Amino acid sequence: MKLSKDVKVFAMLAGVFLLAYFVPFASLLVRRSGMEALLMVQEYARQHVLLCLVPALFIAGAISVFISQQSVIKYLGARANKVLAYGVASVSGAILAVCSCTVIPLFAGIYKRGAGLGPAIAFLYSGPAINVLAIVLTARVLGIELGLARAIGAVLFSIVIGLAMHFLFRKEEKEKLEASLALPEEKAGRPLWKTATYIAVMVGILIFANWGKPGTIEIRTTDGRTIAAARAGETDEAILYKPIAGGEGVLSISRSQVEKVTYARSIYASIYAARFVVAGALLLVLVGLLFLWFARPEVAEWGGSTWSFTKLILPYLLGGVLVAGFLLGRPGHPALVPPEWISRAVGGNSWAANAAASVAGALMYFATLTEIPILQGLMGAGMGNGPALALLLAGPALSLPSILVLGRVMGAKKTAAYVSLVVVAATLTGKVFGVIVGP
Numbered sequence: 001m002k003l004s005k006d007v008k009v010f011a012m013l014a015g016v017f018l019l020a021y022f023v024p025f026a027s028l029l030v031r032r033s034g035m036e037a038l039l040m041v042q043e044y045a046r047q048h049v050l051l052c053l054v055p056a057l058f059i060a061g062a063i064s065v066f067i068s069q070q071s072v073i074k075y076l077g078a079r080a081n082k083v084l085a086y087g088v089a090s091v092s093g094a095i096l097a098v099c100s101c102t103v104i105p106l107f108a109g110i111y112k113r114g115a116g117l118g119p120a121i122a123f124l125y126s127g128p129a130i131n132v133l134a135i136v137l138t139a140r141v142l143g144i145e146l147g148l149a150r151a152i153g154a155v156l157f158s159i160v161i162g163l164a165m166h167f168l169f170r171k172e173e174k175e176k177l178e179a180s181l182a183l184p185e186e187k188a189g190r191p192l193w194k195t196a197t198y199i200a201v202m203v204g205i206l207i208f209a210n211w212g213k214p215g216t217i218e219i220r221t222t223d224g225r226t227i228a229a230a231r232a233g234e235t236d237e238a239i240l241y242k243p244i245a246g247g248e249g250v251l252s253i254s255r256s257q258v259e260k261v262t263y264a265r266s267i268y269a270s271i272y273a274a275r276f277v278v279a280g281a282l283l284l285v286l287v288g289l290l291f292l293w294f295a296r297p298e299v300a301e302w303g304g305s306t307w308s309f310t311k312l313i314l315p316y317l318l319g320g321v322l323v324a325g326f327l328l329g330r331p332g333h334p335a336l337v338p339p340e341w342i343s344r345a346v347g348g349n350s351w352a353a354n355a356a357a358s359v360a361g362a363l364m365y366f367a368t369l370t371e372i373p374i375l376q377g378l379m380g381a382g383m384g385n386g387p388a389l390a391l392l393l394a395g396p397a398l399s400l401p402s403i404l405v406l407g408r409v410m411g412a413k414k415t416a417a418y419v420s421l422v423v424v425a426a427t428l429t430g431k432v433f434g435v436i437v438g439p
Contacts, residue, residue, distance in 0.1 A: 033326045033335040040325025040365070041318060044101075047367060052102040055206040057313070059199060060109030061306030065298065066195045069114045076115035079177065089122035090158040091130060099367060100402040101317055103127035105309050108409045117173055118166030121418060124406075126158035129397045133212045133268075137372050138392065140216075140230045141242040145437050146385065150392045153429055157393060161421045168417055190293065198289050205282045211275040216264040217241075221257050228264060240376070313405050320401025324365045327400075331374050343378060346387040349434030351427070357387035358426040361395030362403070362419060371395050386434020394426040 024030055063072075076085050107124040111117070130151075139147025166173055219227045219241065229241035229251065238252045263269040271278070290299065329335030345356035366374070375388055398419060406415040 029336065033329070036329040036333055036335040037322045037325035039333075040330050041321050043330060044318070044321045044365075044367075048099065048102065051209045052099065052206070053105070053314075053317075055202060055209065056102045056105040057309050058302075058306050059202045059206065060105035060309045061302050061304075062199055062202060063106075063109035063113055064305045064309075065302045066190075066198065067113060071192065072110060072113040072115050076110060076119045077177070080116065080119070085116065085119040086122050086159050086162060089119045089162065090126050090155055092123050092126050100128045100365075100397055100399045101321075101405070104317075104402055104405050104409065105313055108309060108313070111410065114176075116166065116176070117169055117414070118162040120162075121165045122158040122162030124418075125161055125397050125422070126154065129154040129158065129393070131212075131396070134372070134396070137230055141372050141376060142379070142388065146389060146392065149389050149429075149433050153389065153393050157397075157422070157425055157429075161418070161425060164421050165414070165418060169414065194289075194293050198286070198293065201282050201286045201289065205279050205286065208271070208275045208282065209279040211272050214263040214266060214269040214272055216266070218262050218264050219253065219258060220260040220262075221253065222259045223257070227251070240373075312408060316405045316408050317401050320399070320404040321365060324363070324400040328364055331370050343382065346378060346391070347382040347384060349384040349386040349431065351431060353384060353387045354390045354427045354430035354434070355423070357383070357390040357430060358394045358423045361391040361393075361426070362398040362423055363400045364395060365399040365401055366395050384434055385437050386430040386432075388430075389433045390426040390430030393429060394422050398422055 025034075074080060076089070103124060106127065107120060110123065111120040115123075135147055135151045135154075138150050216228060216230060219225075219229060221227070227241065227243060229243050238254050239258065241251045241253060243251060263272065294302075325335065327336050342356075342360055346353050346360070371392065375383070375391060378391075379388055403415060403419055406418065
């Protein structure tokens with residue numbers, strides 16, 4: 001063991017030395033990429049850690065402490081009803097609407113508590129992929145065909161990839177089943193409905209605190225026009241909008257022409273306006289339930305479990321965001337890898353273009369909804385419909401940061417299999433879609 005630690009220390013020191021010796025830090029490109037990496041970490045910290053990741057870590061800790069292993073095995077384990085287990089896992093994203101990184105603590109919580117690999121993977125994929133607002137915006141901005149294909153593909157992918165992972169690691173799943181049969185009978189304790197209510201309140205806080213911006217907005221221009229549209233991107237001089245009705249293509253409206261932008265009236269927009277009020281009210285309910293139903297040692301154990309997940313996930317997550325920022329930059333801000341390379345690689349509907357889109361999507365980090373304006377720009381640069389769907393199916397569900405963390409949670413072998421399945425399935429689906437609807 002001592003030798004192993006020394007080898008690790010030596011490898012780390014050697015890596016730092018080689019980095020300092022060979023990387024051309026004087027290069028403008030390298031310095032810009034380094035700044036992009038830091039800015040991407042800052043953006044992630046400001047937009048995702050406090051409202052997304054922290055609640056998810058507390059939920060994962062609560063699952064680990066307050067939900068018995070027998071209960072998880074009963075509903076999501078190898079002995080569970082397959083239709084129910086995969087059905088619930090495959091549509092969970094419609095409720096959670098979280099990004100590829102935020103879903104990992106929730107996945108880790110149920111997986112380490114005894115959930116079967118298949119249902120857990122279905123949940124892992126569907127969490128960020130089946131985002132109702134993102135699918136609606138995809139249909140409005142990029143076309144109804146892409147929106148419908150994304151919705152159907154995301155649900156089917158979660159189930160098919162979950163089943164494939166179960167088949168690939170069926171021996172380990174069989175051993176897990178045999179181990180679960182040897183577990184002692186569950187002792188009578190707090191009623192399940194109390195634990196479920198407590199966790200549901202935390203999930204509610206996660207949902208409402210991160211309620212996405214409404215898709216439809218109303219633009220009032222300086223010449224008196226009012227346009228209902230969905231935002232499709234921006235340039236230095238103008239903002240790009242996709243008209244909801246009464247027009248085709250994309251409107252390019254100069255920033256100086258925009259007098260006022262408001263969200264179109266809807267229940268969704270009303271909830272968005274009151275999201276922090278609702279989340280705050282749920283937080284008060286959570287504190288009340290904590291005092292009413294839980295003893296101090298249980299709360300301390302919950303905190304300890306949450307801290308364990310934090311130590312397991314957060315360093316790799318932030319490190320992955322740093323690397324992704326250095327290589328690919330933020331949307332609209334190029335870094336080490338020129339965006340022209342990606343644009344050229346995903347043109348047309350060849351197998352190579354679909355594969356390139358799937359791999360690029362698996363490595364890039366997409367905050368919720370940012371994939372749509374990125375795709376708008378890529379399609380404007382010649383990206384085909386097939387590669388666009390491939391990126392939509394691989395991108396939101398995977399990213400370089402999430403891949404690094406998954407390797408820590410379930411091991412390199414399972415992570416490599418999961419990533420490969422997503423990339424291959426996205427490539428095949430993109431190719432078929434491109435043949436059906438045309439380039």
